[in-house]
Amino acid sequence: MFAVYAKEPNADDPLSSLVVGERPDPEVPEGWVRVSVRAASLNMHDIWTLRGVGIKPDQFPMILGCDGAGVLDDGSEVVLHSVINDPAWRGEETLDPKRTLLTEKYQGTFADSVVVPARNVLPKPAGLSFAEAATMGTAWLTAYRMLFVKSGLRPGQTMLVQGASGGVSTALVQLGRAAGFRVWVTGRTEEKRALAESLGAHATFEPGARLPERVDAVFETVGKATWSHSLKSLKPGGIVVVSGSTSGPDPSADLQRVFFLQLRVVGSTMGTRDELADLLSYVDLKGIRPQIGAEMPMTEAKQGFADMLAGNTAGKIVFTR
Structure with missing residues (x-):
């Protein structure tokens, strides 16, 4: 074959x-x-x-x-x-x-x-x-689990997606907007930031940019290139949900910031069969493409x-x- x-x-x-x-x-x-x-x-x-x-x-x-x-x-x-x-x-x-x-x-x-x-x-x-x-089975399921199973976010809160154009990132933008979160995104180029905005991002920023305010959750798939910015972008008590490190792991975890601000770092890998079933129902009900x-x-x-x-x-x- x-x-x-x-x-x-x-x-x-x-x-x-x-x-x-x-x-x-x-x-x-x-x-x-x-x-x-x-x-x-x-x-x-x-x-x-x-x-x-x-x-x-x-x-x-x-x-x-x-x-x-x-x-x-x-x-x-x-x-x-x-x-x-x-x-x-x-x-x-x-x-x-x-x-x-x-x-x-x-x-x-x-x-x-x-x-x-x-x-x-x-x-x-x-x-x-x-x-x-x-x-659906890999990128979108990963995003669904990060957002709805791991993050603990409530509608109306603010999320930051590191990286604007990958499969997991675009899924996070679309799912987050549909669920009622304020969605912020970083992107390396104007084209990538424009794509995120066309998918529903409320605001986009250059990598490492100082944000207007700190966020409730950061969704991290990049790793070393964005990790420091992710931690600095969180409110006290905020959470960073990690499902990948495409730029490599960061040996400097900035633990002092983690414990002093009581930040939470949560890993997330793929998703279950039941979560995939729920994701398929959700995108169908919401008309998300x-x-x-x-x-x-x-x-x-x-x-x-x-x-x-x-x-x-x-x-x-x-x-x-």
Whole structure:
């Protein structure tokens, strides 16, 4: 079958390991289902996989793609939940120490078809296209959990999103505006700040800028480049919710500020199947449509990867079949 895959890990030149070609058709174990992929969205996780992060060398070649939407053999239209748990695990899926994402142990969604446990598919809302639904399982689920499960924010309070144009960031802006928060965003360029405002941000600022006032919560996916600004932007007792560190970790945690102002730092990883179901219902009820910055055939995946690696994003990059 057609697939976009990583042939081997390459930390220094990840795109050189990217192959658009053919892979064997997957077998369907008992309790699993085959999904004919209609659309799948690109995530930074796919770049990390090309670099060999979070995956053992002997697991290559690996079909890329953490999330997607498609059709079951019986014709049902579905959205994928990409967190796959150990069969013996009972409890909240994201706390399973043996959990894995598609592309870490099991083959991913950038292919004609993908095989997942039956519980990892959810009905696709009729109001979402396959391309829109393909953005939900990773970036939008991460944003939903950060905002509604982890932050403790109430409507009317002020949130700051660090970074204006990535998949999680644009989802946070759209979800936050719909939920009644005052949404502020930082962005490196005028174009990125304008995008955030078009999605509902009430105000945008250059990175590191002094804000008009301190905020109730900061949503952090950047890491070292923005961490100091995130802590300085919080009100006493405020919270920073962290789901990534694309610029690397910050070895200077500024603990004196954390304890003196009683700040809270909370980690957030992906989301549960039930949270994905709630997210799908929420966007359907609110009529929210995710920001797709680029939609292209899966055969042109190399361009999408190059754009993400260069930071040329304006929302989610989606590949279609």
